[in-house]
Amino acid sequence: MISINQLSKKYEDAEDYSVKNLSLEINENEIFGLLGPNGAGKTTLISMLSSLIKPTSGSFSIDELTFKEHKNKLKKTIGIVPQEYALYPTMTAYENLWYFGNMYGLKGVNLKKDILDQLAVLGLESFAHKKIQTFSGGMKRRVNLLASILHKPKVLFLDEPTVGVDVQSKNVIIQHLQKLNKNGTTIIYTSHHLNEAESFCDRVAIIDKGEIVIKGTPAQLISNLENATNLEDVFLQLTGKELRDHA
Numbered sequence: 143m144i145s146i147n148q149l150s151k152k153y154e155d156a157e158d159y160s161v162k163n164l165s166l167e168i169n170e171n172e173i174f175g176l177l178g179p180n181g182a183g184k185t186t187l188i189s190m191l192s193s194l195i196k197p198t199s200g201s202f203s204i205d206e207l208t209f210k211e212h213k214n215k216l217k218k219t220i221g222i223v224p225q226e227y228a229l230y231p232t233m234t235a236y237e238n239l240w241y242f243g244n245m246y247g248l249k250g251v252n253l254k255k256d257i258l259d260q261l262a263v264l265g266l267e268s269f270a271h272k273k274i275q276t277f278s279g280g281m282k283r284r285v286n287l288l289a290s291i292l293h294k295p296k297v298l299f300l301d302e303p304t305v306g307v308d309v310q311s312k313n314v315i316i317q318h319l320q321k322l323n324k325n326g327t328t329i330i331y332t333s334h335h336l337n338e339a340e341s342f343c344d345r346v347a348i349i350d351k352g353e354i355v356i357k358g359t360p361a362q363l364i365s366n367l368e369n370a371t372n373l374e375d376v377f378l379q380l381t382g383k384e385l386r387d388h389a
């Protein structure tokens with residue numbers, strides 16, 4: 143489904159590569175987790191795969207399509223849930239979703255019905271016509287997710303979709319993603335929540351300094367390392383305990 147071949151990114155003003163010669167295959171209908179310390183290169187990788195930034199070298203295809211040759215088709219194939227909220231604060235949830243739906247060519251009564259149905263599924267029915275600036279972090283994250291899936295993408299990229307949200311919102315988001323996956327959506331997500339990733343992902347890759355350190359099912363990774371009882375143990379053993387602050 144997603145084939146990544148020797149992909150690298152070096153930002154213009156940077157000394158080092160943020161992603162280095164990374165190769166990876168992600169299967170159709172998989173939930174794949176990209177895990178790693180701060181600055182490991184997760185956002186950079188997802189941003190390249192969703193065509194937000196250009197790779198320095200290497201290539202990748204999604205559903206056998208490349209951005210070079212099939213830009214418009216690929217834009218409809220994928221959905222992107224960015225780490226920062228991509229919402230207009232002074233517009234209502236409904237107006238935001240209407241705007242994003244229009245961007246994907248959706249309109250009319252079908253879009254209206256879909257927006258209201260989806261808001262209801264994510265527990266936001268009574269907030270449809272309230273301004274985003276009045277929403278809590280968890281409510282914004284739910285609308286942020288909806289904005290990226292109205293066009294029913296086959297592949298969904300999510301950059302820390304549950305960061306900074308309350309437990310209830312996190313639960314609703316994860317359940318909704320599981321439902322989308324059951325209905326055929328391939329999911330690639332980054333997270334710092336290792337417990338969440340352990341139960342949510344079919345496979346994960348731990349990335350550090352732009353390279354894959356290890357990949358496999360959470361159960362494989364845990365059983366292959368001595369003294370590891372969960373994914374956090376694996377993560378700390380492989381990436382170390384020093385802090386990874388970066389500006």
Ligand SMILES: Nc1ncnc2c1ncn2[C@@H]1O[C@H](COP(=O)(O)OP(=O)(O)OP(=O)(O)O)[C@@H](O)[C@H]1O
Pocket residue numbers: 153154155156160178179180181182183184185186187388389
């Ligand atoms: N626009 C940019 N220009 C220069 N360097 C950048 C830029 N964006 C990211 N970097 C650098 O690239 C490296 C990887 O950053 P990236 O944001 O991809 O990591 P990450 O794994 O997503 O981190 P986090 O978990 O903190 O979000 C870091 O060293 C970061 O400082």
